[in-house]
Amino acid sequence: MSAYRILDEPRPSGLNTIVVDPMWPLLATMMVGGGIGLAWLALNAWAVGSPTRIRESLICLGGLVGFMTLFVLLASLDLEQATFRYAFIGVIVVKLAAAYWASSLQQQAVDLYDYFNGRKQNGLVVLMIGAFLLRPMIAAAAKDHGWLYLLVA
Template identity: 40%
Template sequence: MSATYRIQDEPRPGALGHLVVNPVFPLLSLLLAGTWLGVPWFILNGFAMGSPTRRKETVLAVLVIPGTLLLFQLLVLLLMEGVLTESSMPYAGVSAIVWKLALGYALCNLQQRSFALHEYYGGVVRNGALVLVASVFLGPRILEALTGGSTVLRVMLG
């Protein structure tokens, strides 16, 4: 009979452990490229790192898109009811950006703890700068291909 010792918050990298990046890169991709890249990258990074909070991270990441859609529908409803005007819509639209960035920041903070342990104990860490720079330049074309010109999809994934 052998007892196994396990630290509860210890990251346990899986087969994708060689793809781990600093959580700042998915956050920057969310800021600069959009939800279409930032959200999947956060999820992939959490699973690659073996983060003990990866389920919580996945739930937060998945909430970004439906939350943005609900916020968009609320703004359209307020516009139709006359609470908002056409000239105030761009200012109200900032709330969708704030929603995405707040969840991105929360995801970055959740992953940062596991990443620090992963890095400290010699885990492989990749540089995400190349993906980030490529997404900034190729992102508008990729977003156009993903949305097909739909305004609602552009708001959700942009």
């Protein structure tokens, strides 16, 4: 006899001990960097067993590819520094739009997971480690490479 399953119900996974509210990876995208925050969102989608986890992972991957592509395109245009700073806002918008889209898709699955006695972890510690330890280390490593520093900082 098969168990009754609701289509949008999260499927349990072995990673359910690392499930966090999607707000934390979204904040990590803003505070730590696009790559880390979007990767955390994709991992969280698989951990919670979201029915839209493939779509969420593709959105995160598309956000990273779009972010990098737009950045390389802007860097190749040889813009003045003031113009580049305004144009760079578009790069940030692509990163944040992808993170917000994936986060909003994931929120319903996490709410269902929480409702059916799933335990969410607090992502504040991971966010603070990323913001105050990881980001400065990455930025310091990329400081000698001008465009790479802008990409990660």
